[in-house]
Amino acid sequence: MIGSTVSELTSVITGGAGFIGSHLTESLLSQGHRVIVVDDLSTGRKNNIEGLLENPNVEYIEGSVTEAALVNEVVDRADRVYHLAAAVGVALIAKQPIQTIERNVYPTQLILDRLGERASKGKFVPCFIASTSEVYGKNPKEVWSEEDDLVFGATTKPRWSYGVSKAIDEFLGLAFYKEKQLPVVVGRFFNVVGPRQTGAYGMVLPRFVEAALRGGPLVVHDDGNQVRCFAHVDDVVRAVSDLVNKPDTAGRVYNIGSDVPVSILELAQRVVERVNPKATIEFQTYADAYDDSFEDIRRRVPDLTRIREAIGYAPTKDLDGIIDAVAKYQSSL
Numbered sequence: 285m286i287g288s289t290v291s292e293l294t295s296v297i298t299g300g301a302g303f304i305g306s307h308l309t310e311s312l313l314s315q316g317h318r319v320i321v322v323d324d325l326s327t328g329r330k331n332n333i334e335g336l337l338e339n340p341n342v343e344y345i346e347g348s349v350t351e352a353a354l355v356n357e358v359v360d361r362a363d364r365v366y367h368l369a370a371a372v373g374v375a376l377i378a379k380q381p382i383q384t385i386e387r388n389v390y391p392t393q394l395i396l397d398r399l400g401e402r403a404s405k406g407k408f409v410p411c412f413i414a415s416t417s418e419v420y421g422k423n424p425k426e427v428w429s430e431e432d433d434l435v436f437g438a439t440t441k442p443r444w445s446y447g448v449s450k451a452i453d454e455f456l457g458l459a460f461y462k463e464k465q466l467p468v469v470v471g472r473f474f475n476v477v478g479p480r481q482t483g484a485y486g487m488v489l490p491r492f493v494e495a496a497l498r499g500g501p502l503v504v505h506d507d508g509n510q511v512r513c514f515a516h517v518d519d520v521v522r523a524v525s526d527l528v529n530k531p532d533t534a535g536r537v538y539n540i541g542s543d544v545p546v547s548i549l550e551l552a553q554r555v556v557e558r559v560n561p562k563a564t565i566e567f568q569t570y571a572d573a574y575d576d577s578f579e580d581i582r583r584r585v586p587d588l589t590r591i592r593e594a595i596g597y598a599p600t601k602d603l604d605g606i607i608d609a610v611a612k613y614q615s616s617l
């Protein structure tokens with residue numbers, strides 16, 4: 285930040301019209317950044333940033349970060365890069381593994397290559413890479429911390445391509461830090477939820493809330509005893525921007541999310557209780573929901589020690605408040 289105030293910064297957000305990206309766009313604008321949003325609207329929606337397009341500090345580019353010329357053009361103007369664009373959603377990934385691998389690996393390489401070129405000319409632009417708790421694969425530990433092993437399933441099961449492709453992104457980012465001193469920070473998101481998230485690609489909370497508002501049934505996969513932790517997107521985007529603003533986070537990986545575990549069945553019951561007590565709950569096998577090869581992860585809980593120590597991270601929104609916020613948003617559509 286030497287020589288420039290926060291208000292002079294230009295941030296590029298890939299996937300900025302997506303769920304997390306649109307909230308990050310808002311957050312950075314409120315900090316006085318100029319923001320360049322690049323999105324191909326593959327899973328994002330222009331509606332997510334509709335209210336921001338009038339803002340003179342926002343530039344919206346509809347295009348794909350698989351295009352080298354576009355990546356070079358925006359990266360050259362950036363003081364910060366937040367790389368969020370990816371193929372997301374378990375349902376989408378199980379169906380389109382080729383796209384998952386290409387979309388998740390190739391753009392990261394393009395972005396880092398260009399940032400690496402700028403670094404070799406003396407301009408070290410901080411870059412955030414959005415990774416995922418999926419990189420822990422099926423590690424059987426109760427709580428996952430950043431130095432734990434990544435335990436993936438067989439390559440014949442396409443669902444692992446998401447976690448593996450994001451792990452390659454992490455390796456790439458860390459390699460550019462090591463070899464080119466590029467200030468890259470990796471954030472592993474654990475179930476981020478909140479307004480604007482769509483249920484269309486298999487995300488569980490928006491699916492449940494949509495079903496409850498319709499009168500049910502809420503479809504719980506398997507026995508519902510899978511455990512997850514849900515964090516509000518506002519808490520998560522604050523963490524992302526704090527991590528990037530803190531120089532000593534470069535070259536490191538951080539879990540980002542909530543560490544309060546809840547079973548999927550309990551989540552469904554809480555959604556019913558808060559959104560529509562008349563809605564029913566039904567169970568569906570993974571084979572029916574996806575295919576016979578689908579393997580899920582029973583428990584996914586982060587150790588947040590590292591991020592707490594780095595930026596004093598403390599989630600401010602609990603699950604009931606999150607469910608209410610999602611229901612309010614969906615009712616307004």
Ligand SMILES: NC(=O)c1ccc[n+]([C@@H]2O[C@H](COP(=O)([O-])OP(=O)(O)OC[C@H]3O[C@@H](n4cnc5c(N)ncnc54)[C@H](O)[C@@H]3O)[C@@H](O)[C@H]2O)c1
Nearest residue numbers: 299302303304323324325326327328348349369370416476
């Ligand atoms: N939401 C979560 O719980 C969660 C959990 C783990 C990781 N993540 C990661 O966070 C990031 C954001 O996810 P999200 O939940 O906001 O999903 P999202 O689908 O709303 O956002 C992804 C955005 O990237 C865009 N995009 C995809 N490929 C693109 C391309 N080639 N060029 C330009 N834009 C492209 C999509 O249109 C979309 O707007 C992703 O990298 C995802 O892997 C999210």
